[in-house]
Amino acid sequence: MKPSELVSGENGYVVEPARRIPVVRDVDVLVCGGGVSGIGAALGAARAGARTMVLERNAFLGGAATAVIMNTWNVPIPRMTGVAREIATELTARGAGVAGGPTFPFDPEGMKSLAVEMLQAEGVEILNYTWVVDPIMEGDRIRGVVIQNKSGRQAILARCVVDATGDADIAAAAGAEHVKGRESDGKMRPMSVLFRLGGVDVQRVVEYCRSQPKENFTADPNFHILEPEKGLVRFSGFFDIAERARAAGELPPEVHYLRMEGVDVERGIVTVNNARVYGVDGTNAWDVTRADIEARRQNRMIFDVIRRDIPGFEKAFVLDSSPTVGVRETRRVRGRYLLTQDDNQAQRRFRDSTVRVWRHMAAGRDWHKAEGGEGAPNDAVYRTATTELTWFEIPWGVFLPNGVEGMTVGGRVLSVSHDADMWTRGQYCCLVTGQVAGVAAGLAAKRNSVPSALEVETLQRALTEQGVDIGSAGRNADEPAEEAAV
Numbered sequence: 001m002k003p004s005e006l007v008s009g010e011n012g013y014v015v016e017p018a019r020r021i022p023v024v025r026d027v028d029v030l031v032c033g034g035g036v037s038g039i040g041a042a043l044g045a046a047r048a049g050a051r052t053m054v055l056e057r058n059a060f061l062g063g064a065a066t067a068v069i070m071n072t073w074n075v076p077i078p079r080m081t082g083v084a085r086e087i088a089t090e091l092t093a094r095g096a097g098v099a100g101g102p103t104f105p106f107d108p109e110g111m112k113s114l115a116v117e118m119l120q121a122e123g124v125e126i127l128n129y130t131w132v133v134d135p136i137m138e139g140d141r142i143r144g145v146v147i148q149n150k151s152g153r154q155a156i157l158a159r160c161v162v163d164a165t166g167d168a169d170i171a172a173a174a175g176a177e178h179v180k181g182r183e184s185d186g187k188m189r190p191m192s193v194l195f196r197l198g199g200v201d202v203q204r205v206v207e208y209c210r211s212q213p214k215e216n217f218t219a220d221p222n223f224h225i226l227e228p229e230k231g232l233v234r235f236s237g238f239f240d241i242a243e244r245a246r247a248a249g250e251l252p253p254e255v256h257y258l259r260m261e262g263v264d265v266e267r268g269i270v271t272v273n274n275a276r277v278y279g280v281d282g283t284n285a286w287d288v289t290r291a292d293i294e295a296r297r298q299n300r301m302i303f304d305v306i307r308r309d310i311p312g313f314e315k316a317f318v319l320d321s322s323p324t325v326g327v328r329e330t331r332r333v334r335g336r337y338l339l340t341q342d343d344n345q346a347q348r349r350f351r352d353s354t355v356r357v358w359r360h361m362a363a364g365r366d367w368h369k370a371e372g373g374e375g376a377p378n379d380a381v382y383r384t385a386t387t388e389l390t391w392f393e394i395p396w397g398v399f400l401p402n403g404v405e406g407m408t409v410g411g412r413v414l415s416v417s418h419d420a421d422m423w424t425r426g427q428y429c430c431l432v433t434g435q436v437a438g439v440a441a442g443l444a445a446k447r448n449s450v451p452s453a454l455e456v457e458t459l460q461r462a463l464t465e466q467g468v469d470i471g472s473a474g475r476n477a478d479e480p481a482e483e484a485a486v
């Protein structure tokens with residue numbers, strides 16, 4: 001192969017020569033990205049009868065659920081649907097998840113192995129350690145992708161492609177309409193590196209929390225949970241400690257509260273989700289590196305304060321930290337429909353609804369504001385309780401990016417507004433939207449057609465068969481939503 005050439009006179013560029021690259025696979029559905037949405041998509045497509053392959057740049061599947069060790073779904077298992085409920089139930093059966101609470105904490109290692117087992121059981125081919133670098137186009141229809149890995153540069157062809165990269169890498173490169181960040185100013189939610197502490201006396205921390213004024217903690221009962229008897233513990237707040245340490249320069253200015261979740265009561269393990277890096281772009285490698293370094297610097301300060309100031313953490317040690325920085329928001333496509341927070345708040349029912357999702361949702365309740373100040377004294381979100389669990393429906397149009405055929409999107413990439421993304425970005429939701437994207441791609445591929453040509457009723461039938469609650473489209477209009485959910 002001819003190497004790239006430095007061409008004199010071409011300021012700032014080198015010329016990459018054209019080359020023939022081998023086609024190493026030709027599949028029905030190619031899922032780009034193996035995070036929770038990619039896992040859902042691969043399962044959905046394979047169960048729809050499609051020969052399915054998933055590509056992932058990391059060494060393992062799971063995306064933020066494993067590579068960021070982010071291990072709490074903010075919804076109880078009975079309100080989950082589709083593959084999300086299946087995975088949560090199986091993790092619990094394996095002792096890798098705690099059922100029974102308003103949220104579902106799990107062990108990221110359990111998720112890693114379960115994801116592989118489930119995909120292999122459906123005959124999905126997994127290729128890790130592989131970057132997807134380019135779409136292969138035929139007009140406006142995607143026909144596959146170019147990959148780069150230790151084996152070099154190769155091509156994989158597919159009848160349909162699912163973009164589950166979280167960043168819409170493939171959709172954007174294929175020419176799909178998209179936005180990055182908040183519509184008004186392009187700002188994005190902060191990035192974090194998480195770390196886990198071992199050697200925590202959880203019972204002692206709980207007793208300390210119980211002895212303190214409740215104003216010192218997040219008012220939301222889903223974020224601050226003190227039920228060690230049931231194995232259900234989550235800490236959020238310690239406002240007094242945080243403000244004191246911040247004022248003394250012992251905590252980063254971005255950190256206004258202390259937050260620990262995914263608590264394993266028996267083994268004394270907690271996940272600290274506290275570093276916040278603002279003003280960085282997850283589609284820029286320099287920003288991602290800067291954010292990773294900065295978050296780890298913040299974490300060293302946070303750990304020192306937690307160990308020194310919170311009773312029960314005296315013997316705590318850093319067990320591990322997330323292998324990658326957690327990117328909360330980047331690109332989202334613009335598709336046939338744009339789901340907004342107004343739709344969610346109004347509990348709008350869609351004739352082409354594909355899934356109904358439950359969240360502790362309320363207008364303006366943004367847990368990770370792009371402008372910062374998360375948990376600060378004037379941040380009402382952390383000082384007031386959430387309203388009850390409520391639902392919203394996701395219509396078919398949000399899965400179909402404008403400008404590209406042969407593609408569906410799932411997870412963070414969906415066509416939703418920044419404020420609606422607050423609710424669709426949850427892992428449980430990403431798993432199920434991935435499943436919808438996968439089922440649609442699978443059905444289209446089996447007909448040698450494109451997803452946009454699918455009749456929505458066919459998709460809805462297949463989703464129902466796969467155990468997805470498709471929302472009001474699947475029920476009589478006068479049937480109460482709550483009764484149909486569990």
Ligand SMILES: Cc1cc2nc3c(=O)[nH]c(=O)nc-3n(C[C@H](O)[C@H](O)[C@H](O)COP(=O)(O)OP(=O)(O)OC[C@H]3O[C@@H](n4cnc5c(N)ncnc54)[C@H](O)[C@@H]3O)c2cc1C
Pocket residue numbers: 032033034035036037038055056057058061062063064065067068070072073074130131132133164165166167169191192193273325326327328410411412413425426427428430
């Ligand atoms: C710090 C943090 C805390 C969070 N807290 C919570 C929480 O408490 N509860 C909750 O439910 N949700 C939480 N979320 C949100 C949730 O975890 C994510 O929105 C969700 O996991 C996104 O899933 P996804 O599959 O769409 O994307 P990702 O998880 O980002 O997965 C995308 C996958 O694609 C791979 N990929 C990307 N580009 C390429 C490429 N070009 N080639 C090959 N592979 C590629 C990535 O490696 C990754 O594995 C949090 C997120 C973060 C970052």
